[in-house]
Amino acid sequence: MARAPLTHILRSQQFDEGFLSIILPMAAEIKARHGENKWSFRHRLKDINVLLLFYEPSTRTEKSFDQACRFLGSIPSTTQNAGAFSSAAKGETLEDSIEILCGYGYDFIILRHPEEGASERAAKVASRHGVSIINAGDGSGQHPTQALLDIFTIWEKFGRLKNLNITLGGDLFHGRTVHSLIYLLGKFKGTNFRFVAPKELQLRPDIIEYLTKHKKERRLSWTFEESLSKKILKETDVLYWTRIQKERMNGDGEHIKNFVLTPQIIKFLPKESIIMHPLPRVGEIHPSTDRDPRAWYFKQAKNGLYVRMALLSYLFHDH
Numbered sequence: 001m002a003r004a005p006l007t008h009i010l011r012s013q014q015f016d017e018g019f020l021s022i023i024l025p026m027a028a029e030i031k032a033r034h035g036e037n038k039w040s041f042r043h044r045l046k047d048i049n050v051l052l053l054f055y056e057p058s059t060r061t062e063k064s065f066d067q068a069c070r071f072l073g074s075i076p077s078t079t080q081n082a083g084a085f086s087s088a089a090k091g092e093t094l095e096d097s098i099e100i101l102c103g104y105g106y107d108f109i110i111l112r113h114p115e116e117g118a119s120e121r122a123a124k125v126a127s128r129h130g131v132s133i134i135n136a137g138d139g140s141g142q143h144p145t146q147a148l149l150d151i152f153t154i155w156e157k158f159g160r161l162k163n164l165n166i167t168l169g170g171d172l173f174h175g176r177t178v179h180s181l182i183y184l185l186g187k188f189k190g191t192n193f194r195f196v197a198p199k200e201l202q203l204r205p206d207i208i209e210y211l212t213k214h215k216k217e218r219r220l221s222w223t224f225e226e227s228l229s230k231k232i233l234k235e236t237d238v239l240y241w242t243r244i245q246k247e248r249m250n251g252d253g254e255h256i257k258n259f260v261l262t263p264q265i266i267k268f269l270p271k272e273s274i275i276m277h278p279l280p281r282v283g284e285i286h287p288s289t290d291r292d293p294r295a296w297y298f299k300q301a302k303n304g305l306y307v308r309m310a311l312l313s314y315l316f317h318d319h
């Protein structure tokens with residue numbers, strides 16, 4: 001079967017407008033037609049061998065990829081908690097594990113790993129064997145397929161990706177989903193970002209450099225805030241909230257408070273805005289907020305299935 005031009009999926013900067021113009025409508029079609037019996041996508045991944053190799057916990061990413069494979073006709077193989085249940089526990093390097101696994105006939109390895117840059121390292125090895133790596137989260141680095149489902153959700157709501165006011169809050173320093181999403185939204189003209197975080201968890205310099213580089217030609221703008229104000233909320237189209245990534249910090253992050261969304265706070269958001277969160281939430285969105293029609297985080301998580309189905313179909317489709 002023909003391979004798409006994208007071999008590995010490592011970071012969201014790889015997704016250009018041409019790719020998005022295919023993948024977003026494809027995901028929308030999958031969402032609309034999923035479950036139909038005679039649907040041509042059902043066998044798209046037949047004879048394709050997928051390995052889910054997860055060295056870090058996952059609910060949504062692992063299960064939505066797993067189901068995406070099954071709905072497309074492939075039964076994936078999974079190693080959850082690979083740090084403990086693979087030779088990594090005996091001290092094997094990631095490179096060696098990938099070298100070996102590539103010899104077992106996998107077409108794709110979907111990899112989650114606690115170290116930033118792990119997917120790039122794996123891709124170097126896998127390239128020699130013609131195997132594709134999909135980054136399913138590498139430490140504080142990136143989570144590109146999450147950015148795809150995030151952007152799909154935004155596109156589904158607004159019908160566009162340009163000229164949007166995006167407010168991102170929480171742990172912007174360690175949060176890999178915000179990194180991938182900012183890199184991707186930074187490709188669209190007129191994006192206006194508000195970065196809301198305590199000083200020590202503000203955005204990393206590499207992302208600010210990227211935005212600065214494209215600021216003029218794409219009319220990008222942004223501000224750094226230490227808390228949400230009524231004014232910011234009133235000007236927001238997408239409120240993207242995140243948890244404090246305690247597992248990536250020294251200390252427990254308990255000192256960081258006042259980042260909890262409640263109905264009293266979100267009442268200032270415009271009627272047509274949406275609230276997103278990559279989940280899991282661990283207290284930073286009060287459950288009473290879930291009843292608000294602007295709370296889109298569960299829809300967003302569900303979209304992960306359709307977007308991952310679209311991505312896998314795209315990667316093994318004739319172009």
Ligand code: ASP
Nearest residue numbers: 137176177243278279280
């Ligand atoms: N599930 C997302 C991730 O794997 C977000 C999070 O864990 O906070 O990065």
